Amino acid sequence: MGTETLVRDILPLAYRAFGGTMRGKTLLQKRLYFISVILGLDLGYDPHYYGPYSEEIATINAELKSLGYLSESVSGWGVDQRGFELARHDFALTAEGNRLSERKARQNPELVQAVENAARIVNEAGNLDYMELSIAAKAYYILTRLGRKATIAEISAMLPKFGWSVDPEELEKATSFLTKMHLVQQG
Amino acid sequence: MKLKTTTPIPMVLEVLERAEPILAEFSEPVKAHHQAKPAILCKQRRSELFWQMSEPRSVRDPIHGFIRLSGEEADIVATPVFQRLRGIHQLAFAHLVYPGALHTRFEHTLGVFHVTSLMAEVCDLPPEHARLVRLSALLHDLGHGPFSHVSEGALDIFADREKLRGRLNPKNPEKIHELVTQDVLRTDPSLLHILGKRTLSQIESLLSSGYEEPVLKSIVSGPLDADKQDYLLRDTYFCGVKYGVFDLQQLHREFEVVEDPSEGQKILMISSDGVHALEQFVLAKYYLTAQVYSHRVRLITDQMVVRAISLGIEDDGIEDLKSLYAYDGDEAFVSNYMKWNDSRFMLTFGGDDHKGKYCHDLVQRLSERRLLKQIFESRVSQLPEVCRERIRRISEKENRSVRRELETRIAAVLQEAGVRLECGLEDPSKLVIAHSYSLKSVRAQSRNDEGPIMVHTVPNPTPFDQASDLFNSIQEKLNDPHFAVYAPVAYENPVERRQLQSKIKEPIIGSLEDFGNGN
Numbered sequence: 001m002g003t004e005t006l007v008r009d010i011l012p013l014a015y016r017a018f019g020g021t022m023r024g025k026t027l028l029q030k031r032l033y034f035i036s037v038i039l040g041l042d043l044g045y046d047p048h049y050y051g052p053y054s055e056e057i058a059t060i061n062a063e064l065k066s067l068g069y070l071s072e073s074v075s076g077w078g079v080d081q082r083g084f085e086l087a088r089h090d091f092a093l094t095a096e097g098n099r100l101s102e103r104k105a106r107q108n109p110e111l112v113q114a115v116e117n118a119a120r121i122v123n124e125a126g127n128l129d130y131m132e133l134s135i136a137a138k139a140y141y142i143l144t145r146l147g148r149k150a151t152i153a154e155i156s157a158m159l160p161k162f163g164w165s166v167d168p169e170e171l172e173k174a175t176s177f178l179t180k181m182h183l184v185q186q187g
Numbered sequence: 188m189k190l191k192t193t194t195p196i197p198m199v200l201e202v203l204e205r206a207e208p209i210l211a212e213f214s215e216p217v218k219a220h221h222q223a224k225p226a227i228l229c230k231q232r233r234s235e236l237f238w239q240m241s242e243p244r245s246v247r248d249p250i251h252g253f254i255r256l257s258g259e260e261a262d263i264v265a266t267p268v269f270q271r272l273r274g275i276h277q278l279a280f281a282h283l284v285y286p287g288a289l290h291t292r293f294e295h296t297l298g299v300f301h302v303t304s305l306m307a308e309v310c311d312l313p314p315e316h317a318r319l320v321r322l323s324a325l326l327h328d329l330g331h332g333p334f335s336h337v338s339e340g341a342l343d344i345f346a347d348r349e350k351l352r353g354r355l356n357p358k359n360p361e362k363i364h365e366l367v368t369q370d371v372l373r374t375d376p377s378l379l380h381i382l383g384k385r386t387l388s389q390i391e392s393l394l395s396s397g398y399e400e401p402v403l404k405s406i407v408s409g410p411l412d413a414d415k416q417d418y419l420l421r422d423t424y425f426c427g428v429k430y431g432v433f434d435l436q437q438l439h440r441e442f443e444v445v446e447d448p449s450e451g452q453k454i455l456m457i458s459s460d461g462v463h464a465l466e467q468f469v470l471a472k473y474y475l476t477a478q479v480y481s482h483r484v485r486l487i488t489d490q491m492v493v494r495a496i497s498l499g500i501e502d503d504g505i506e507d508l509k510s511l512y513a514y515d516g517d518e519a520f521v522s523n524y525m526k527w528n529d530s531r532f533m534l535t536f537g538g539d540d541h542k543g544k545y546c547h548d549l550v551q552r553l554s555e556r557r558l559l560k561q562i563f564e565s566r567v568s569q570l571p572e573v574c575r576e577r578i579r580r581i582s583e584k585e586n587r588s589v590r591r592e593l594e595t596r597i598a599a600v601l602q603e604a605g606v607r608l609e610c611g612l613e614d615p616s617k618l619v620i621a622h623s624y625s626l627k628s629v630r631a632q633s634r635n636d637e638g639p640i641m642v643h644t645v646p647n648p649t650p651f652d653q654a655s656d657l658f659n660s661i662q663e664k665l666n667d668p669h670f671a672v673y674a675p676v677a678y679e680n681p682v683e684r685r686q687l688q689s690k691i692k693e694p695i696i697g698s699l700e701d702f703g704n705g706n
Contacts, residue, residue, distance in 0.1 A: 062666045067575045068568035087656070096572040164647070
């Protein structure tokens with residue numbers, strides 16, 4: 001199955017598993033990233049300045065919206081230090097989107113079970129916001145790139161190499177989240 | 188002294204490579220002798236063996252003014268494979284809507300070459316990299332078949348993917364025409380003479396996966412590449428519209444080459460002050476896509492060409508068509524492919540030899556501008572919920588049999604409604620075309636990747652979609668899927684057209700709903 005086809009099937013199921021909404025594009029990307037890691041699926045993630053990012057997820061999410069399966073609301077947060085407007089794009093399944101996800105769930109009972117389990121693992125590991133999830137994704141990405149055990153200090157030292165800067169306390173919270181998901185172990 | 192004036196040492200190394208195909212024709216003892224003493228071979232036989240490099244040339248172009256070519260570049264332009272591009276229209280049948288749009292891949296390629304040269308200067312590339320991107324720009328479109336991107340649809344359908352398995356990129360398996368370009372670079376004797384194997388192999392890498400610094404790939408293929416910059420300005424000019432205009436110089440002023448801290452490689456970005464210049468470029472691309480590339484008549488003619496090829500191969504059994512589109516990576520395929528252009532296609536398949544065939548019928552319609560008519564059109568989001576996903580993907584090559592099934596249903600709906608299909612052939616329903624597209628998919632026929640554009644901000648770069656709300660709105664428009672049905676019907680005037688469309692609207696929606704439900 002191609003990445004795009006897989007994303008088409010998984011995305012409505014992921015919305016369903018997370019209660020039908022995603023608050024922000026970053027949260028959507030990072031939640032799906034951890035689902036892909038837990039299930040060992042290729043959902044098209046590549047390294048990116050804002051952590052792992054999947055063009056396929058972004059594209060299919062936009063497609064679901066254009067087909068009327070998702071609604072979008074944008075909330076402005078003002079302006080950042082560079083003068084760019086900060087905005088959060090929230091998405092929610094519409095009534096038609098709910099019908100689509102139910103239909104997909106009936107068609108793929110195994111996949112829906114797997115996605116729901118993965119979503120439960122992500123939720124139970126900690127109710128992280130989009131920023132915290134993003135830090136966890138970066139930390140996990142660095143660990144997989146290193147391919148060996150690393151201390152938080154080592155991970156912290158690696159971050160600037162990727163153009164990222166993260167507070168050590170936030171990094172600690174992120175590693176605790178990864179540990180709870182059984183993606184990393186301390187020792 | 189003599190040695191110094193003839194060939195400096197690096198040139199000798201390059202030259203030796205060019206000697207390879209010629210050496211292959213020598214007898215074994217001679218070959219062994221020359222291979223053992225290559226430097227002597229170069230000194231003694233240089234004038235006999237090697238292409239005489241032309242003088243630098245300047246070519247006048249309506250978009251960019253004078254385009255300057257080095258001797259090496261002028262030699263490439265003079266090759267038969269490059270000259271063939273004069274016979275391939277840049278916008279296929281867009282001239283049926285915009286009569287001026289008769290420009291070809293030839294002048295577009297020269298334009299891309301020129302913009303690439305400007306970008307190489309702006310990005311301050313070292314001379315060897317600048318040479319490589321300039322040459323890549325000249326060679327990037329050699330794999331185009333008749334009617335440019337329209338051919339790609341047919342290549343995608345009929346390519347022998349089993350035979351090509353080792354060569355297809357799993358992330359981008361559909362780009363068959365790029366493999367054709369690679370084959371041309373590997374096998375064309377005149378290019379081999381001029382550039383040598385090593386340079387051609389570097390160009391091949393640059394055009395496919397990239398070569399050394401990512402900035403090089405960004406110039407030849409990417410969201411800010413020279414190809415887009417030229418085609419927007421050129422297509423705007425020749426179509427006689429004003430939509431695709433943007434400030435090329437300003438955009439170039441805002442380019443910055445930034446080192447990626449994670450990989451230590453150089454990436455092309457736009458400065459934070461350049462967001463508005465980039466927005467103008469993105470808007471130009473959007474307007475031209477919406478008004479020209481996605482023009483109703485252009486979509487119809489593109490679909491007619493692809494359908495003519497499909498029916499010609501599968502129903503009419505035309506061998507010439509099969510050998511033109513059933514790409515299998517064989518050298519014979521490329522050698523045949525390079526002999527075709529737009530007019531040969533029209534004359535061959537619209538000729539009397541093929542009279543009475545579906546392919547002939549469609550080609551003749553294109554020739555005489557008796558086009559299929561759009562009898563139904565809707566945003567996919569306005570169709571019954573149950574069929575949207577299937578309809579959205581109906582034009583994908585994996586769904587050809589499902590598409591055929593839908594077209595047969597629609598033909599039956601038309602028949603029930605008393606609409607006559609104007610086609611003298613056995614099964615007129617084969618000329619009913621159901622087509623799903625978005626503006627993005629129309630433009631994505633271009634070979635360039637549409638990766639994220641980064642804005643150079645401190646401390647971290649910002650993706651352009653986060654820096655520009657305008658860009659987000661445009662992306663939404665580009666992704667919005669549409670569905671249309673084209674058929675061989677006739678009406679005398681707009682009133683009759685509207686009557687026909689309103690008569691069949693509800694029956695077609697009903698049949699789409701049944702189709703979505705699997706009934």
